[in-house]
Amino acid sequence: MEDEGLPAVLVSGFGGPGGVCEDHLGELRKHFNLIGMQEFVGNKTHLGAKIRAVLIWGGKPAVTEELLRSLPALSVVASAGAGLDHLDLKLIASFGVKVANTPDAVSSPTADLGMALLLAAARRVVEGHQVAISPDTENFAMNWMGQEVTGATLGIVGMGSIGYRIAQRAQAFDMKILYHNRRRRKTEEEDAVGATYCERLDDLLQQSDFVMVAVSLTPQTRGLIGRRELRLMKPTAILVNIGRGLVVDQDALLQALQTGVIKAAALDVTHPEPLPRDHPLLKLKNIILTPHIGSATHQARRQMMENLVESILASLNGLPIPNEVLLK
Incomplete structure (x- = not known):
């Protein structure tokens, strides 16, 4: 059971090739009410107003203009990894939403x-x-x-x-x-x-x-x-x-x-x-x-998850965001 009192965070899914790593779900659920894309699409009006952050794992979910318009309470997009080519930074910034990534990990x-x-x-x-x-x-x-x-x-x-x-x-x-x-x-x-x-x-x-x-x-x-x-x-x-x-x-x-x-x-x-x-x-x-495994170690993926949690919590609490991506 998800804790409805925790801030809602949108993720692509749980486990499998495109979802958040199952090993990390327990830790993430200590801090957030995780909402998968499938659940969100089935109830956009109700869930969209609650979601405060989007956690991107493996480039998913895609942050489109349609998605941004459906998330009026969105504060931050936190993306695992260093690359940002999957994000339209100007578009995201135009909605007043911040971006963070995990380059050090x-x-x-x-x-x-x-x-x-x-x-x-x-x-x-x-x-x-x-x-x-x-x-x-x-x-x-x-x-x-x-x-x-x-x-x-x-x-x-x-x-x-x-x-x-x-x-x-x-x-x-x-x-x-x-x-x-x-x-x-x-x-x-x-x-x-x-x-x-x-x-x-x-x-x-x-x-x-x-x-x-x-x-x-x-x-x-x-x-x-x-x-x-x-x-x-x-x-x-x-x-x-x-x-x-x-x-x-x-x-x-x-x-x-x-x-x-x-x-x-x-x-x-x-x-x-x-x-x-x-x-x-x-x-x-x-x-x-090799199948894009540059960061594919247990230690790096754990640090990535911890960095994402830190950035999301900082944003939701009005604190400086670690690894915030500033629009140039």
Whole structure:
């Protein structure tokens, strides 16, 4: 039974692939009266007037103008994760509603995954696993080789909190670190990780053995890595994308992987997600794909939930909102 005395919060659903994690429901229900979208749609007039916050998990529910008009008491939209490309911030602000996200919770696990993908692609871990377990394998080829990571040049596209943590990890591999960002980091921050700023993305692409894409999706970054950019990369280079699928032109990437323009790729993000089951990227041997699991650790998801609770409660009590997203 939900506690009707608690503030009402709209969520996509409970459990399953698109709902709030079942492990978190007990804690959430200590603070909120959770209302699923199915229940809300069945009784909009009554429930709409009660809902004070929308909690977005996995990009759902979608915050549309129709939804905002149906929630006159709405105070805050709290979205799990760092990315905001699923939200129309100007539209939400026009209704006097605030937005919060959880960037700190996702930075370290996403950086961990970025390095995992880089290492897996470099050393052909997935291909090697298939060779090792294949019933047709009779011996291991001495000349079956991958790329060396230690001492290689890593180009990080997007030196935000995730990109910076990647640089910290890459230091342990004695990598030469280049980065391209909207704004240059402070000198002391660069020195701390041994990173060199590339004002021109082209310079980074031409010099890097590995290119790690860690930018959020904006109108400026959509299609940032396209046919021209891929051709600037070394033919031995490996592309890793942990940002958003639309930052990379997938048709151009497919052609680059098929024709040897670059050596390999590892993607945690695509567009759409998942890719259609007959998509040609799925048939390539020189690509690794993971199902958008950058923040998918028990610890990170727990912290995300706690951050969302904190932000919603702050908003409802008229306090400063942790991780409030300010409209630029």
